[in-house]
Amino acid sequence: MKASVGGYARASSLDHALQLLASAEGAGRVLAGGQSLVAAMNMRLSTGDLLVDISRLSELSGVSDEGDTLRIGALKRHADVGRDALVCAHAPLLAEAVHYIAHAAIRNRGTIGGACAHADPAAEFPACVLALGATMHVAGPHGSRAIPAEDFFEDVFATAIEEGEILTAITVPKAGSGEAQVIEEVARRSGDYALAGLCLVKRDAGHRVSLFSVGPKPILATGAMAALDAGDLDGAVAALAGELDPPSDTQASAAYRRHLAGVLLRRAVARTEGGKA
């Protein structure tokens, strides 16, 4: 179908974008790469939006090294995330995840900030930033605030971003020496939504495991993390099965998704240990 749009305005700066959002009186919708939003508008899942196009704001598109953390602009496109030298060196999980996201033509326009703000439960980047313990930076009419990734994702397509706010950047801790970061997912075809997916970060401080496409939002599997910290992989798989409540749909049953989660955890752990599952 064709999109039904209430209006369009191109922001010339972040301040301008915030003014536009404020003036939209609740009907505003931030448009970046548009690879999820325009599809949703085409399906008339969203109609009458006043679009605030932030895609030209170069101030939101860079990656910078801030010492212990990497700051990734919200407008960094998927393809650029995948080939960015700083991301590849310090947050390899994000670079690896890019290969699982949709298709090349979509990766050329979709942005990491858009993916996180959209918060599709099957999306890779939200689970990645959760596994990395990232901080999400939003700007609003009353200034900026930082939200831990763990508090950012709230439900299907719902985040802690409030009305009038824009996600501007994501900061992730740089990988320490010896840190391992891997992502595994199962989809029926390349680029399809994952039936289940899993991110594993193995740090000196302990393991972090997040999953996507197994619930209404990306899930931090704290039970599995504790078992992995104790060196108990079987225990971690068992804990994982207990802490997930995946949906059944036409693509996969809940039981199958729960099974896949355990398989993916074993694969991921094997990769961090240098082997193959």
Add this chain to the structure above:
Amino acid sequence: MTEMFRDKVDVALTVNGEPVEARVPAGQHLIDFLRQTVGLTGAHASCEHGVCGACTVRVNGEAVRGCLMLAAQADGAEVWTVEGLSDSAAIADLQEAFVARNAAQCGFCTPGMLVAAEELLSQGGLPSRAEIREHLSGNYCRCTGYEAIVDAVEDVARARGGEDVARARGGKGAA
């Protein structure tokens, strides 16, 4: 304050090397603008939610979905469609390979396939069949299947000098 938002947007861009200026509806897709306003019906509007790849066109040097980009967002952009890429002979070898390998049947997906495949080929080297498949994974063909299309793209990669690259790598790329 909502007068800051427009339901019609003025855009100036180049399409196949020619300057185009127009006033477009705020919600119009780039693909509908190209097909209905500019009259370039080579790229197709099909699924309209980014899945099938039939609307793939080149924007600022990259393959994008014409149905997931608004015409309003194309202001200032350099857009190429299959018509321009054909007229300039930029993809003549790829088109000949599609014919030689029988990689088109009804032809509906072909304009999108060509733009997507050309993006991969323009990156140079000799992509493996798996890499070709992956790059074309977002372009659906409902007639021929994909073997002939992958064959055609592989032929062009070889002909454009990929053979030399494969030899320089010690033959790793040859398969």
